[in-house]
Structures are given as structure tokens and as C-alpha cells.
Amino acid sequence: MPDATPPIKDCNNIDLATLPMGHHQCWIPLVQNGIGNWTKVPATIFKSRIPGPTLLITAGIHGDELNSVVTAQRIAREWQGKVTSGCVVILPLLNPNGMLRHSRHFHTADGDLAPYNLNRGFPGNAEGTLPERYCAALWKLIQGIKADYCLDLHTQTKGMAYPLFIYADKSIPECASIATLIQADMLLDDLGQIGVFETEMNRAGIPTLTLEIGAGKRHQPHLVTRAVEGISRVAAHLGLMHQTTSSPLIPAQSGNAVTDVRAVKGGFALGRVEIGDNISAGQILFEQFDSFGNLIETYCAPIAGIVASIAEDPMREPGGLLVRILHSDTN
Numbered sequence: 001m002p003d004a005t006p007p008i009k010d011c012n013n014i015d016l017a018t019l020p021m022g023h024h025q026c027w028i029p030l031v032q033n034g035i036g037n038w039t040k041v042p043a044t045i046f047k048s049r050i051p052g053p054t055l056l057i058t059a060g061i062h063g064d065e066l067n068s069v070v071t072a073q074r075i076a077r078e079w080q081g082k083v084t085s086g087c088v089v090i091l092p093l094l095n096p097n098g099m100l101r102h103s104r105h106f107h108t109a110d111g112d113l114a115p116y117n118l119n120r121g122f123p124g125n126a127e128g129t130l131p132e133r134y135c136a137a138l139w140k141l142i143q144g145i146k147a148d149y150c151l152d153l154h155t156q157t158k159g160m161a162y163p164l165f166i167y168a169d170k171s172i173p174e175c176a177s178i179a180t181l182i183q184a185d186m187l188l189d190d191l192g193q194i195g196v197f198e199t200e201m202n203r204a205g206i207p208t209l210t211l212e213i214g215a216g217k218r219h220q221p222h223l224v225t226r227a228v229e230g231i232s233r234v235a236a237h238l239g240l241m242h243q244t245t246s247s248p249l250i251p252a253q254s255g256n257a258v259t260d261v262r263a264v265k266g267g268f269a270l271g272r273v274e275i276g277d278n279i280s281a282g283q284i285l286f287e288q289f290d291s292f293g294n295l296i297e298t299y300c301a302p303i304a305g306i307v308a309s310i311a312e313d314p315m316r317e318p319g320g321l322l323v324r325i326l327h328s329d330t331n
């Protein structure tokens with residue numbers, strides 16, 4: 001039996017121009033599945049009586065990235081009554097389809113279609129496959145919000161870990177200033193990739209950052225708290241809410257390139273370095289063992305830099321990521 005709490009209603013879009021001021025929650029239907037049920041995403045909106053910019057916070061486009069979803073949900077709880085001007089729109093769970101399957105991807109019932117990485121498919125195709133239509137429906141919803149800034153929250157994928165890590169195109173001045181306020185551990189200054197939400201939003205003229213919050217399929221309260229604090233500093237900087245802290249800003253360790261070290265064999269890979277370590281070229285990063293425990297491969301750093309991401313799950317296939325090294329490339 002359903003409980004007596006009235007269900008949160010559906011709405012077809014988010015039209016901030018006509019929405020009354022206040023705190024709103026709704027489900028937004030995006031596409032139907034193969035039995036005609038709608039895949040819906042939750043939305044929280046804070047609209048102040050005083051005009052100001054709109055900040056969009058998105059999370060969970062990859063369904064195995066719990067810290068990002070929990071961070072966005074915590075902001076949706078804790079910012080009630082605190083948004084003093086402008087609007088904040090929070091879409092904390094963009095891929096419920098993947099979340100239900102503990103999966104990064106969007107899954108369909110079509111036997112011809114492989115699981116789909118939504119964060120390579122923007123702006124989507126409204127007449128394509130179901131995942132392409134899903135991307136198009138999300139893109140239409142998000143463009144309709146007419147946000148001025150966006151923060152897209154992620155984590156590493158299941159079995160891998162990041163620290164608090166930003167992908168930002170610092171050639172966009174708004175992205176550069178927001179990135180500093182987050183107070184992440186590390187930052188990659190790059191132009192992004194075609195089809196990635198952050199890249200396509202920046203191309204559409206909406207300054208957007210990707211914030212990676214730790215490891216996939218885990219809840220890491222300390223990193224979530226730091227992410228909430230960083231996003232609150234951004235909101236205060238944009239004039240949406242009062243400043244909560246005035247501690248001095250510490251620059252993230254930054255680079256403009258990453259180099260991945262991947263397994264060349266299948267087996268159990270054990271790290272000999274940790275996230276944040278400064279490593280030198282030639283330093284041992286991982287040792288890999290077969291199913292008997294025999295050493296079968298040693299992986300060394302091809303370049304000096306900082307360990308930005310590392311495999312936490314030792315079982316690695318050939319081609320599986322072991323270490324992502326953040327460094328500077330002058331070419």
C-alpha cells in the first residue's frame with residue numbers, strides 16, 4: 001500500500017519565467033521504455049523574489065556515481081530558505097535507468113543496442129535510438145532552464161577513484177573563477193570532448209564545470225561535505241546566497257594534460273602509489289599478479305606528474321585503467 005504522503009507531481013519542463021517564487025519539487029518525464037512507462041528525473045527549484053542569475057546543478061548522468069547524487073540531494077535539502085536572489089535548479093539524478101542497475105550507462109530492452117554512455121551523446125538525437133532520444137530530451141529540458149552557470153557532478157567510475165577533481169576550460173573566464181572557488185584538490189584545464197555534457201554546454205554559451213567527487217559506487221561523506229562547501233562558495237560568489245565562510249582560497253594542483261597507464265594483461269593489479277602522490281618518470285605504479293598470486297607485470301610511470309586517479313578494484317582486464325597522471329604539457 002502506498003503511504004499517505006501525497007506523491008510529488010510531474011511537470012513537463014522547467015519554465016523559470018512563469019514559475020512562482022519559492023521551493024518546488026517535481027518529476028520530469030523524458031522518454032518511454034518498451035512497456036510504455038516513463039523514465040522520469042527529479043528536479044528541485046529554488047526561485048527567489050529578487051532577480052539574479054540561475055545556477056544549474058546536475059548529477060548522476062552516470063548511474064554508478066553515488067557521491068555526486070548525494071551531494072546534489074544534500075544541497076537540495078540544505079539550501080531551503082537560503083537562496084536570497086536568482087534561481088537554483090538541481091537535477092540530482094539524471095540517469096535513474098543506470099542507477100537501478102548499479103551501472104554507469106543507460107540500458108535498453110533492445111537486444112541490438114549496447115549499454116550507452118550518455119555523457120558522450122549530447123546534444124542527442126530526438127529521432128535516434130532510445131538512449132539518443134534520452135540525451136535529446138535531457139538537452140531540451142536543460143536548455144529550457146536558460147541557466148547562466150552549470151556545475152555537473154560526477155565521480156570516477158565503479159572500481160576507480162578520484163580526489164575532488166575539476167575538469168574546466170579555463171579559457172572561459174567564468175569557468176576559471178568558479179573553479180577556484182570549489183577548492184578542489186586537482187584541476188585539469190582542457191577544452192573537453194565532443195558529446196560530453198560540460199563541453200556541449202560551454203559550446204552553447206553556458207559556462208559549465210565537471211566536478212568529480214571521489215570514487216564510484218561509494219558514499220564518502222568527507223568529500224561530499226567539501227563539494228557542498230565548494231558549491232556554496234560558488235553560489236555566494238554569484239550573489240545567490242550569503243557567504244558562509246571567508247577562509248583563504250588554496251589553488252588546486254593543476255595541469256593541462258593527463259596520461260593514462262592501462263593494464264596490458266588480465267590479473268590482479270595492486271597500487272604502489274596513492275592519489276595525490278608526486279611521482280617521477282620510471283617510478284613503479286602498480287604490480288599485477290595472476291590468479292595464483294605470481295607477479296606477471298610491473299607498471300612504471302611514463303612521465304612525471306601527480307596521481308589523479310587510481311584503480312581501487314584490483315581485478316583488471318587488458319586495457320583497464322590503472323592510473324591517471326595529471327601533468328603539464330607545453331606542446
Ligand SMILES: [Zn+2]
Binds near residue numbers: 061065154156
Ligand atoms: Zn561520470
